[in-house]
Amino acid sequence: MIGDAAMRLFFARGFDAVTIADVAQEADVAVQTVFNHFPTKEDLFFQERESYVTAPSAALRDRRADESIGQALARGYRRLLADYHDAGLLGRGVEYQRTLIDSPALRGRELELRREREDLLAATLAESEPPLSDGLRQRLLAAFASAVDRVLDAEVRRRLLAGEPVDEILTALEPLVGELFNAAEAACQQVRSGP
Incomplete structure (x- = not known):
């Protein structure tokens, strides 16, 4: 292949x-x-580009009636990690991360993919029911979710490079994923709308 x-x-x-x-x-x-x-x-x-870019939006579109936006985003992030693990991508994590870190071209492309992901999530949030009150709040939540994603990815990267087993990393991050995405949603809900 x-x-x-x-x-x-x-x-x-x-x-x-x-x-x-x-x-x-x-x-x-x-x-x-x-x-x-x-x-x-x-x-x-970046062979998994499409699933990476669309994962948060897909999770939001599949959101259950009793599920908050933060919970849906956390579920989507966990699903993406599980899919990567099942495909063996996390098992090759050290090689993958070192190759990424060593290449300015790859780091630049990773930033582009993150922007695509954030833009798609903001557009999906604009369509969500009930809608967030204004476009700025949707962009803010997409940006916060992107920041959470970057922080979690950096932690996965740090732990992989430190030699931690993938299953231990996933277990350790499990509670943090929900906490961080829920905090991002709560912060956006508290932002005052209008003057």
Whole structure:
């Protein structure tokens, strides 16, 4: 598979040292075949891009009637981590994180993905029932949720790089996930609307 071949090379040589031609050779396909599946080299690294970008919005859209926005966002974050774990992505976490940290191009693309995610969440919040009172509150909650996500991701990264087992990391973060997303929602609910 092209994606697996790319990740082997990225982990072995570093992202910036690998070319699309290298990936094509490793996967035994033509260079154009790689581009047919992955428009950019960064897309080869962030193969789970779509689920990452859409996870918070999908969780909000699937929100149960008795579930708060914070609870839905926490559920979505936990689901995304579980999906990554099931796919073996967290098991390769140390290699993945080191490759990401070492590449300015990947760090820049990660920021773009976070912005896409935040924008999509703000748009989904604007459609939610009951709606948040104004567009600024929706943008604020999306920004707070994005900040919570960054803090949690940084903690996962720190623990992976420290050599902690993935199951222990997930167990340790479980209560914190709900607490932080609920705090983000509560902060936005307390913001005064209008003058």
